[in-house]
Amino acid sequence: MAKRCYYEVLGLSQNAGQEEVKKAYRRLAREYHPDANPGDKESEMKFKEVKEAYDVLSDPNKRARYDRFGHEEEAFQGFNGGPGGFGGFGDFASGVEDIFEAFFGGGFSSGGRRRSSTAPRRGADLRYDLEITLEEVVYGKDTTITIPRSESCARCDGSGAKEGTSAETCNACGGSGQQQVVRNTSYGRFVSVRTCENCRGEGRVIKDKCPECRGQGQVRMEKNIEIKIPPGVDDGSKLRVAGEGEAGSRGGPPGDLYVFIHVQPHDFFQRHGNHLVCEVPISFVDAALGNEIEVPTINGKTDLRIPEGTQPETEFTIKGQGIPSLRGRGKGDLIVKVKVEVPRKLNSQQKKILQEFAHEGGGEITGQKEKSFFDRMKNAFGGK
Numbered sequence: 428m429a430k431r432c433y434y435e436v437l438g439l440s441q442n443a444g445q446e447e448v449k450k451a452y453r454r455l456a457r458e459y460h461p462d463a464n465p466g467d468k469e470s471e472m473k474f475k476e477v478k479e480a481y482d483v484l485s486d487p488n489k490r491a492r493y494d495r496f497g498h499e500e501e502a503f504q505g506f507n508g509g510p511g512g513f514g515g516f517g518d519f520a521s522g523v524e525d526i527f528e529a530f531f532g533g534g535f536s537s538g539g540r541r542r543s544s545t546a547p548r549r550g551a552d553l554r555y556d557l558e559i560t561l562e563e564v565v566y567g568k569d570t571t572i573t574i575p576r577s578e579s580c581a582r583c584d585g586s587g588a589k590e591g592t593s594a595e596t597c598n599a600c601g602g603s604g605q606q607q608v609v610r611n612t613s614y615g616r617f618v619s620v621r622t623c624e625n626c627r628g629e630g631r632v633i634k635d636k637c638p639e640c641r642g643q644g645q646v647r648m649e650k651n652i653e654i655k656i657p658p659g660v661d662d663g664s665k666l667r668v669a670g671e672g673e674a675g676s677r678g679g680p681p682g683d684l685y686v687f688i689h690v691q692p693h694d695f696f697q698r699h700g701n702h703l704v705c706e707v708p709i710s711f712v713d714a715a716l717g718n719e720i721e722v723p724t725i726n727g728k729t730d731l732r733i734p735e736g737t738q739p740e741t742e743f744t745i746k747g748q749g750i751p752s753l754r755g756r757g758k759g760d761l762i763v764k765v766k767v768e769v770p771r772k773l774n775s776q777q778k779k780i781l782q783e784f785a786h787e788g789g790g791e792i793t794g795q796k797e798k799s800f801f802d803r804m805k806n807a808f809g810g811k
Contacts, residue, residue: 431476433479433483433484433493434480436476436477436479436480437452437480437481438451438455439451439484441494445485448481448485452480452481455473455477456474456477456478456481458470459471459473459474459477461474546677547675547677547679547680548675548676549675549679549680549681549682550673550674550675550676550679550680550681550682551672551673552672552673553574553576553672553682553685554684555574555685555686556686556687556689557570557572557654557688557689558690558691559656559660559689559690559691560690560691560693561693561696561698562725563656564658564661564698565658565726565750565751566658567655567656567657568655569653569654569656570653570654570656571651571652571653571654572651572652572654573649573650574649574650574652574684575647575649576649576672576673576674577645577673578645578646578650579644579645579674580639580640580643580645580646581639582638582639582640583637583640585644585645585674585678586644587636587640587643587644588633588636588637588642589635589636589637589638590637592635594631594632594633595631595633595634596630597625597626597629597630597631597632598625598632599624599625599626600623600626600630602631603623603630604623604626604628604629605620606620606621606622606623607619607620608620644676650671652668652684654666654686657753658750658751658753659701659750659751659752659753659754660688660753661688661690661753662688662689662690663687663689665685665686665687665688666688667683667684667685667686668683668684668685668686695723696725698750699762700750700759701749701750701751701758701759702749702750702759702760702761702762703724703748703749703750703760703762704761704762705722705723705761705762705763705764706766707720707722707763707764707765707766708765708766708767708768709733709766709768710767710768710770711767711769711770713737714736714739714765714767715735717732717733717734717735718733719732720733722745722763724745724748725748725749725761726748729745731743731745731763733765737765737767738767739765739767740764740765741764742762742763742764744762744763745760745761745762745763746760748760
């Protein structure tokens with residue numbers, strides 16, 4: 428398969444300056460990097476293509492030969508892992524440096540400022556999912572949770588070495604955790620870096636390991652942590668507990684603990700923002716004549732006056748009986764929606780009373796000669 432022109436790959440003209448080459452590469456590297464497109468093979472191929480183009484156009488000597496010979500030049504046959512030796516990131520000085528600059532803002536270069544693999548590392552963050560009730564949302568909750576996590580070994584104080592001993596600097600890498608491989612070719616001197624095999628990138632070697640942590644410097648333990656759930660939290664809220672995550676390594680700080688809140692559904696109330704909504708059944712007699720009924724709230728029970736002639740689905744608001752604001756600025760309301768219940772069975776006396784009521788009020792009874800609701804609806808819309 429024929430290769431695309433390197434200038435076309437980066438979207439540049441042939442007279443583009445080095446700064447334009449660098450900017451184009453950074454932009455495209457971010458877009459197609461495998462970490463930003465996990466599992467996307469097409470993006471992975473484009474990333475390699477962009478990297479290959481940049482490796483050539485960012486080097487004045489390679490660019491000059493490319494401008495003269497194009498892809499026919501033997502020097503460019505090795506970018507896919509062939510004889511030229513540019514497999515993976517290729518030239519360490521111009522490749523990995525720019526990858527790290529593009530994603531981490533610099534700090535990784537060939538001039539001795541390489542990001543150290545032996546530097547202190549922050550511990551990983553932890554997640555804990557906690558279920559609470561709607562009542563606990565209203566009042567808040569103090570609880571204790573138990574989490575398994577890595578902690579610094581108390582016996583060796585995190586060093587990983589047996590008491591009375593200490594870790595030694597790795598002789599193979601001089602404590603850097605990395606080993607350089609220098610290759611001299613007809614096109615220049617190339618340096619690649621790999622993890623030290625002797626110390627596995629740690630920069631130190633422990634000969635006498637701590638029997639408690641077996642040289643890891645950390646042990647797995649369970650810890651009880653007190654959590655304060657503030658009133659007003661919502662489903663999906665997360666609370667950050669600083670410093671309660673996994674232990675750091677090489678003297679690095681611990682990570683954080685994130686508690687994700689899940690609110691259990693309530694049998695009676697539904698939450699709408701800071702308001703609570705409930706449905707209360709009333710008889711058609713109470714709806715017609717009015718009455719004072721007892722309704723539940725999240726705090727207990729209260730009386731609600733139903734006025735005469737209340738219609739189905741009417742909503743009544745009881746102030747201050749909702750959810751507290753998470754910022755401490757008052758409470759929401761309780762909204763009571765009435766559902767008028769129609770009796771399913773009537774005795775003969777009850778039917779007679781309702782029929783008399785219908786006649787007295789000018790109403791109409793289904794099944795008699797008066798026009799039904801559907802007849803009146805047809806007439807209203809010009810039906811026949």
